[in-house]
Amino acid sequence: MSKKEKVILAYSGGLDTSIIIPWLKENYDYEVIAMAADVGQGEELDPLNEKAIKTGASKIYIEDLKEEFVTDFIFPTIKANAVYEGKYLLGTSFARPIIAKRMIEIAQKEGATAIAHGATGKGNDQVRFELTVKALAPHLKIIAPWRIWDIRSREDAIDYALERNIPIPVSKKDNYSMDRNLWHLSHEGQDLEDPWNEPQYDKILKLMVSPEKAPDKPTYVEVYFEKGIPLKVNGVKYKPVELVEVLNKIGGENGIGIVDMVENRLVGMKSRGVYETPGGTILYVAHRELELLCLDRDTLHYKDLISQRFAELVYFGQWYTPLREALSAFVDKTQENVTGTVRLKLYKGNCMPAGAKSPYSLYSEELSTFSRDEVYNQKDAEGFINLFGLPMKVSALMKQNAENDSKKGKKDKESKSAAKSSEKSKDKVKSTSKGSAKSSSKASAKSTESKKSSSKSKKKG
Secondary structure (H helix, E strand, O other), X not given: OOOOOEEEEXXXXXXXXXXXXXXXXXHHOOEEEEEEEEOOOHHHHOOHHHHHHHHOOOEEEEEEOHHHHHHHHHHHHHHOOOOEOOOEOOOOOOHHHHHHHHHHHHHHHHOOOEEEOOOOOOOOHHHHHHHHHHHHOOOOEEEOHHHOOXXXXXXXXXXXXXXXXXXXXXXXXXXXXXXXXXXXXXXXXXXXXXXXXXXXXXXXXXXOOOHHHOOOOOEEEEEEEEOOEEEEXXXXXXXXXXXXXXXXXXXXXXXXXXXXXXXXXXXXXEEEEEEEOHHHHHHHHHHHHHHHHHOOHHHHHHHHHHHHHHHHHHHOOOOOOHHHHHHHHHHHHHOOOOOEEEEEEEEOOEEEEEEEEOOOOOOOHHHHOOOOOOOOOOOHHHHHHHHHOHHHHHHHHHHHHHHHHHHHHHHHHHHHHHHHHHHHHHHHHHHHHHHHHHHHHHHHHHHHHHHHHHHHHHHHO
């Protein structure tokens, strides 16, 4: 009897992956090995061991990836200031490559021939999982049930689970699609599918309170960075995972980090989601303030250009690409002097800068002051403006000269035209005068002839 082929399933214990285990066995006769990545879901992972085995998996790996997730994926993205479409802090996006990477390592260890995931054919996650497989293990087969099976909706999936007595964490009445990790919690589906509907925050928020329910007094928090990497909160040094957890608590209590957005998915459609990112929002705001203090203008502005591209690469699942690696190398160079402390004021959903300091600060009070100073010679500004504005001046003079030449040409043309008209008028007058003279001469000649004829007649008579 030949041994069954093995498939490694990205398993979360949620609706989709709960029904994929029996579906893979029914349709492929695979030995299914589940892999659950602990990227900060917390209590969600506790029951997975028993649940996966009862559902039909031969074994389950529960992999603690939190430290690697923060240091190798979250921190590089913060340093890049990468934000997708100006709002999304990429919580789900950069969690997928690390999960897929670990699945590949387990597949190699188990001798599996295939990887399976529960991402739908409409979403971005299918791309993120599969691009990672193509980049790191192109020989592995990829199975994406949502692109194959007859199940067409989450309601169908719930029915499939109920028919097989598979316990699931949602019902048809409470059917939000959620993804949680250390960095964020996302919500999609149900009433959120209509962009006109205001999210029911008191119903859906889990990592934080709504701004209305936040304290009436502001909370101050200080974050210390070293070379762009956050190391301390309020003077206390934390390990990477602990630091994010501490800021999640502080931010969550103050209603920080709600994002409600309609975004452009990679597959071409728009989707609407609500994201909770309390600690991440604090880190992004603080890091940006420190860069404004420490980076020179040209580097800062150029880095802003690549930040958007970096965000697209992460969102599109292109983490393991030469371009992302090259951009990260550039970003790392820019962070050499991004060291210092930023103080933020948190109040009812608002995260406001309240101070920043750095040993590498490029801000000079002597130069910037409005008071009397002996450092900055304001007369120098005149020469600078003259040189800086020279291209504009040259361009304006060129346009001015072109307009003057055009006006002059038009005037000359009009003068020539008037002169020609005058000549034609003179010629016409001359022609008329000559014609009149000829007519007069002819008339005079006729009159003379007539007189001669009359005289002859009289003589004859």
